[in-house]
Amino acid sequence: MSKFLIITCPECGNKQRIFARTSTEIKCQKCEKLLAKPTGGKAEIFGKITKVLE
Numbered sequence: 001m002s003k004f005l006i007i008t009c010p011e012c013g014n015k016q017r018i019f020a021r022t023s024t025e026i027k028c029q030k031c032e033k034l035l036a037k038p039t040g041g042k043a044e045i046f047g048k049i050t051k052v053l054e
């Protein structure tokens, strides 16, 4: 089950698609705020989840 999420950066509002089970930290492409980090299973999300893509 691979899910992608659209995350809105709480800092600058930039929307970014991320993998829900990322194994690396994901930063905003615009302002480099940390948006998600791996927790062993699902990523911990710091931004606003705008959309879930199955």
Ligand SMILES: [Zn+2]
Residues within 6 Å of the ligand: 009, 010, 011, 012, 013, 014, 028, 029, 030, 031, 032, 033
């Ligand atoms: Zn940002």
